[in-house]
Amino acid sequence: MPDYSLLARQLKALLDTRDWLTNSAQTSAFLMQEIPDLNWAGFYLQRSSEQLTLGPFQGKPACNPIPFSKGVCGAAARTRQTQRIDDVHAVADHIACDSASESELVVPILDTNGALWGVLxxxxxxxxxxxxxxxxxxxxxxxIFCQASDLD
Incomplete structure (x- = not known):
């Protein structure tokens, strides 16, 4: 298992700007490099009502857009709760962008006002x-990403 306390210190040092676009690109690349057994790492942003739009990522080309009503990312956006899925094929409305994906972790991201900004x-x-x-x-x-970035 990764040493998350070390990764936290490294990510803090890496995110040396307030720009969310730069920070999300850096965070995606950092996670893909440092977390073992990933085939996709990236952000989906809420840019319109009830829908996520593809943001910076590492991996194969991705699905876009994702409605809040579908998939694991949609569930995280809709409920504002982290979704940890052991077997994505057991999720009836899973959106399969990469057929090699077997499990998924999606964390909702809120801005400083508590509004949904997107998901990792x-x-x-x-x-x-x-x-x-x-x-x-x-x-x-x-x-750490949220604290380093201007998400408003």
Whole structure:
């Protein structure tokens, strides 16, 4: 399992601008490089009502747009709760952008006013890739991203 306290220190040092676009691109690349067994890492942004739009990411070309009513990313946006899915094929409305994906972790991102800004989406080609400890570690990294970025 990754050393999330070390990754937190590294991500803080990496995010040396307030620009959300630069920070989301850097965070995607950092996670893809440092978290084992990922095949996709990136952001979906809320730019219109009830819909997520593709943002910076690492991995194969992605699905766009994603309505709040569909998929794991939509569920995270709709409920504003992290979605940790051990087997994406067991999710009836899963949106399969990469057929190699087996598990998924999606963390909602709120701006400083508490409004949904977007989600961080991590996919793995391994079933049950994300543990509770991974979820807590990734949520902490998302908080660092939020603190470093101007999301309003």
């Amino acid at each position: 989406d991590l996919d793995s080609p391994r079933k049950a890739r994300f543990s509770e400890a991974d979820q807590a570690g990734i949520e902490a990294l998302v908080e």
